[in-house]
Amino acid sequence: MKVLEIDDVHVTHHRRGQSDVRAVRGVSLSVAPGQVVGLVGESGCGKSSLARVAVGLDAPTSGTVMFEGAPLVPSRLTARAKSALGLQMVFQNPYASLSPRRTIGSQVLDGLRSPVSRAEGEAEAIRLLELVGLDPDSRRRYPNQFSGGQRQRLAIARALAARPTLMIADEPVTALDAFSSAQIVKLLTGLVRELDMGMLFISHDLSLVRAIADETAVMYAGEIVERGPSEKLWNEAQHDYTKTLISAIPVIGPNQRKKRTAHAG
């Protein structure tokens, strides 16, 4: 059973007085429980348009999105459908996604599906903070007392409060430095296995996706141009765009600056 099935989705944005933008052009993608699927592409390739449809923020222009075997109902300006609460999202900027005015203990409980008593809430906040590797005694503190990496852990804890079966992470470590991002990657991989949830991991960084995703799909100009097991895709890329992406990733190697200068000359 797949937890998420996206079938032949098209997303077209209409602009007044200008031609339409076909942001997503027939993408099919599925995620199984306990599986991490990576979606890689550069700015403007349509990955965020696809993510908004996958999480139910927008309706696709055509095609279907099935979550846990049933069609996902796109949210309007009302609360999300109860059936969609098992689908949670982690965003890029943990500075923007947490309220600066409420304690973190109260914010992680925002994700709960139904109200709980004070004592139950306290216990749940402790469980969630421990799950993401934060000190449960910190629950009375405010977001500004936490680093970027810690804040992203908080955002993940809040998403986990709904006991999701699928998490969509859109560039979750892009705003973090290498150390914090490595820790978040390890945390997410561990959680997927531990909780047997599916994850759609969206990033512009193919080397990062390789480190976390079981399957990788490469998106270019609204279409998936190549997909496969992450390691195989990395080692035996077929499509020219995938090859370009891989070769553009800066690597540590000897004499690179001198070599470049020699080529240029």
Added chain:
Amino acid sequence: MKPILEIDALRVSLPNAEGFTDVVKEATLTVNEGEIVGLAGESGSGKTMTSSAILGILPKGARTSGTITFEGTDLLSLSNSELSRIRGSRISMIFQDPSAALHPLLTIGTQITEHMRHHLKIGKREATERAVMLLKQVQIAEPRKALRSYPHQFSGGMRQRAAIAIALACEPRMLIADEPTTALDVTVQDGILQLFNRLCDETGVAVLFITHDLGVLSTIADRAYVFRDGAVVESGDTDDVLLRPTHEYTQALIASRAQSLAQERVGAEVQEGDHK
């Protein structure tokens, strides 16, 4: 090689509720003419504070000690008006986010030329001709058309190229680039790194390049300094620092890269397979 910038035992303290916190404790570094020097480290390690100290743009109330010698002058002893003659003409800065560095309501042409006319005291026509040349140098196609464009009409990579053109306008001897490619796509980043390499070789400008990406550091820098908690923990030729790191911290930074993580994961899966 002749040093253009020498920082000796720089200490920067910022005021807080209890007094002062040292954000840079003991930074000593040299940049030679025509050289690209990389500063690497995590968020909060003091890389950006060090570069802000060079330009005299530290937050209000900051205290400094040590010396920053640029072309023989100690920058820490200069007044703000003396520094403003060096900023933007002898030393220029390139920031991470080109959309924030460019004024949204002024054309690219105005933004390049106002700067030159102020520092170089040249006329409008001469400034425009120089601007066209600069845009060619940073490889912006149709430079005359670009001069009449506004920043929002440019892509992220083009905006960063325009910001570099503005930084180069007064023929500075040194550029400080603070994470200039972090906000860009990898394929665009590659082009900007090549541009820095070329500019450095063609014009002899020295570059102090701040990055947290060790892959970028390896691609761009002749020499590298690794910062941690406001102090330099390791320095030397880039290849020595990255391929033969001696400090534990540098080794840990290398191990936390995505590529190292992926290799680690493949290794773990192979081992799991062996046990089955």
